[in-house]
Amino acid sequence: RTLNEVLFFPSDMACVEHIFTPTTTHSCFCPLPHGVETSFSRLLRHILSASSSLDLCIFSFSNMDLCRAVLLLHSKGVTVRVVSDKNYSAITGSQIGVLRKAGICVRCDVVSVCMHHKFAVVDSRLLITGSLNWTLTAVQSNAENVLLTEEPDLVQPFIKEFHRLWVLNDPT
Amino acid sequence: RTLNEVLFFPSDMACVEHIFTPTTTHSCFCPLPHGVETSFSRLLRHILSASSSLDLCIFSFSNMDLCRAVLLLHSKGVTVRVVSDKNYSAITGSQIGVLRKAGICVRCDVVSVCMHHKFAVVDSRLLITGSLNWTLTAVQSNAENVLLTEEPDLVQPFIKEFHRLWVLNDPT
Numbered sequence: 366r367t368l369n370e371v372l373f374f375p376s377d378m379a380c381v382e383h384i385f386t387p388t389t390t391h392s393c394f395c396p397l398p399h400g401v402e403t404s405f406s407r408l409l410r411h412i413l414s415a416s417s418s419l420d421l422c423i424f425s426f427s428n429m430d431l432c433r434a435v436l437l438l439h440s441k442g443v444t445v446r447v448v449s450d451k452n453y454s455a456i457t458g459s460q461i462g463v464l465r466k467a468g469i470c471v472r473c474d475v476v477s478v479c480m481h482h483k484f485a486v487v488d489s490r491l492l493i494t495g496s497l498n499w500t501l502t503a504v505q506s507n508a509e510n511v512l513l514t515e516e517p518d519l520v521q522p523f524i525k526e527f528h529r530l531w532v533l534n535d536p537t
Numbered sequence: 538r539t540l541n542e543v544l545f546f547p548s549d550m551a552c553v554e555h556i557f558t559p560t561t562t563h564s565c566f567c568p569l570p571h572g573v574e575t576s577f578s579r580l581l582r583h584i585l586s587a588s589s590s591l592d593l594c595i596f597s598f599s600n601m602d603l604c605r606a607v608l609l610l611h612s613k614g615v616t617v618r619v620v621s622d623k624n625y626s627a628i629t630g631s632q633i634g635v636l637r638k639a640g641i642c643v644r645c646d647v648v649s650v651c652m653h654h655k656f657a658v659v660d661s662r663l664l665i666t667g668s669l670n671w672t673l674t675a676v677q678s679n680a681e682n683v684l685l686t687e688e689p690d691l692v693q694p695f696i697k698e699f700h701r702l703w704v705l706n707d708p709t
C-alpha cells in the first residue's frame with residue numbers, strides 16, 4: 366500500500382533520544398516526556414528510514430535534532446545531497462556549515478531570488494514536503510504542515526526538480 | 538482517476554487575462570506572451586475550478602491575480618473562508634483587507650507564533666499545498682513548489698486542520 370500521511374505542527378514536545386539510539390538499554394533522564402509519539406518524532410523516523418539516499422532541498426536548516434538525523438544517515442553511508450538558500454545558510458544557527466564539515470555535499474542556489482523549497486526525497490521513493498522549515502521555531506511554535514507520500518506521480522516531479530537544481534548549482 | 542500534479546516556480550511570465558474572461562472575443566494587447574500555459578496559469582485554473590467552496594490557509598497573500606481569482610469565486614457564490622497570519626496580514630500590499638471589504642470571512646491566527654501554512658482546499662476535494670506564498674515574488678522569482686492532489690488520505694487531514702484553525706480563531 367502506498368504511504369500517504371500528513372503531519373501538523375507545532376509538534377508536542379517529547380524526548381526523541383530513543384529514535385537515535387533505539388538499541389540502548391539506558392533510560393533517558395531528560396525533563397521531556399518519554400514514550401510519546403509526536404509529529405516531530407514521526408518526521409524524524411521517516412527521515413531516518415533512508416537506507417541509500419537522502420536528497421534535501423531546504424530554505425532554512427537550524428534544527429539540531431534534524432541535523433543529527435542527517436549526520437547519522439551520512440555516517441551510515443547513506444548518500445546525502447543538500448540544496449539550500451545562499452543567504453539563509455550564512456545566518457547564525459544554520460547547520461549548513463556543520464553538514465559541510467562532516468563531508469556532506471551542499472550546494473547553494475545562486476540563481477533564484479530565494480530557494481524556498483522545503484522538501485526531501487528518501488531513497489528516491491518517499492517524498493517529504495510542506496511548509497516546515499527545519500528550524501526549532503517551525504517545529505515547536507508555528508502552524509505548519511508536512512506531507513509524506515510514496516505516490517510516484519507526486520514523487521517523480523520532485524526527484525526531477527532536485528536533479529535540475531543540483532545540476533544548475535554545480536559550482537564547478 | 539485521482540488528480541496528482543506538481544507545479545514548480547518561478548513560473549514563466551505570461552498573460553492570464555483569458556483565464557478570468559474565457560468567453561471574451563477581444564484580444565488582449567498587454568505586452569506579455571499570450572496562449573502560453575505556465576505553472577501560474579495552471580494554479581489559477583485549479584483555484585478557479587471551485588464550484589462550491591474554497592478554504593484557504595495562507596501566511597502571506599499579496600498577489601493581485603490570486604486575489605482577483607478569490608474575489609471572482611466569491612462573486613459567483615462560492616463559499617470562501619480564509620485563515621491568515623495576524624502579523625503578515627497587516628503589512629503593506631497584503632490583500633487580506635481587500636478580501637474582507639468584499640465580504641469574505643477572514644480569520645487571523647492569534648494562537649501560533651506564525652501561521653505558516655500555504656494550502657487551499659477546493660470543493661472539499663482538491664488539495665493545493667506547498668512552499669508557495671501567494672505573493673508576486675514567490676510566483677515570479679523564487680524556487681517554489683505547489684502540489685495538487687485529490688487523494689483522500691492527503692486531502693482529509695487538511696480539511697480537518699482547516700476546520701480546527703477556523704474554530705480555534707473564531708473571534709466571537
Ligand SMILES: [Zn+2]
Nearest residue numbers: 380382393395
Ligand atoms: Zn529524554
Ligand SMILES: [Zn+2]
Nearest residue numbers: 552554565567
Ligand atoms: Zn494579455
